[in-house]
Amino acid sequence: MLENLFIDPTFQFVLFSAAKIAVVFGVVMTFVAYAVLVERKVSAFIQDRVGPNRTAPPLALKIPVLGRFLQRCGIFQPMADGLKFILKEDFTPAYVRTIYFWIAPAISVIPAFLTLAVIPFGSTLGKQQMVIADLNVGILYTFGIVSLGVYGIVLAGWASNSKYPFLGGIRSSAQMISYEIAMGMSVVSLFLIVGDLNLSKLIQWQADNGWLVLYQPVAFVIFLVSAFAETNRLPFDLPESETELVGGYHTEYSSMKFALFFLGEYANMIASSAMMVTLFFGGWSLPFLGKPADSLLGGLVHIGIFIAKMIVLMVVFIWVRWMLPRFRYDQLMDLGWRRFIPIALLNIVLTALGVALFNR
């Protein structure tokens, strides 16, 4: 009876999917925590500061040399941060629209994690494909989910029932919707070339024919900039803009609810980095490692390659934040509507012509 259950393909599918979800969730959460640390350290170094270098559990300092070194690197800081978020007072102002105020953080964090479902983060490990859901409409699913992300922020801004969050929410709705168009158009040209919406097949095509960033540099630039706008990162962090809107849409939030927004922002960064790796940088493949792995070690190497590429893009995200000043709102809209959308359209037309001429 029990043996039959384990052989049953449906059960196996459920089991492996659950395992993959758990592992991916855990890895992404760790990534979020340490991305925050890297952000703080990089910003500190760029701005001639020291960054977190004190937090350490007492036991860790007992290790000779290494303990002190890890303390100086701030390795233990994310744990302290997490603990702080959990233990802080969760304050709900009296004037908020309570129900929406409560669900907004959840709505903003869920899409960030959902997009990770279709991203192939490795080739195969044993017999399992290293993607949670190998959808044939992978990219459409991603864009569908990403566009949900705006609801969390708009709801938060509206439910807070105060000026600054409201302005932040309005800005973000306009910004994210405009840049989604440019973003969506920029990837159309990729799928014209590849001819398939399945992200695993996209990566296999890149492994065979070279990275798509070489074929579509314009699309990559548009996608990258739109990703900054979509994740509300500087230079496009107008929904948050600390200097003018206090904290933007999350001004009224505290404790774990704020942490969820924070988590959502970083999870979004990770998701869009992973997306860019998949779409433009050949996913888990390297020019000389293009075949799906046939051994356990090969599978792990592919996952490692994917994560390494992702980390590079994360560092780009983080570095740009400390490099560029924030755009003015009209400049942001101008860039989105009057530059990127026409360029993306032109790019589609030219790519279509190219495909029609050369791909007979």
Add this chain to the structure above:
Amino acid sequence: MTKVVDRSPLNFYERTYLPALVEGFKVTARHFVRSVKGENTATDLGDGYYPEVPWRVEGGYRGAPYLVRDQEGATKCVSCQLCEFICPPKAIKITPPGPEAGPADRPNAEKMPREFEINMLRCIFCGLCQEVCPEEAIFLQQHYSLSGLSREEMIYNKEKLLKLGGVHAGIQKWKHKLEEAKEQESFPVNVG
């Protein structure tokens, strides 16, 4: 001399935003590399960081105001209350000696304050008390990190202020008067 700032419109290369990216990267990378290599004088203080190794301030720094003693260990303040009157945030509160309190602890001073309190939570470190003091009895010194566990603790009394203030080995304003008076006591002997 008038300096004419060049406001000519951006050329095409500049409008692509690329030069801004390149320059931004150069500046940030320079600072980043310098910090990582430990060559940054702003972050590398050599022997440690702030709470363990306190920040050293220069002489003109306006820190917390404390009362000082002269080089003979006497209280310089004569309870004139000018500092109390001029203090913009009303942080200073002086209790004058009144008729029943004893004389000052130095000759040539009529009185000294019975109690002298500065509320460090109110103090704005403006330095007006120091400027107005005719006896050079109060100085803004170099303490900048004042902390306490309660509001009461942050009200410094005379004893504490004198202890923190230390000795100000400046001029003793009434010293020559004292010496003249002493000479007058032995006046006929000198004539001799």
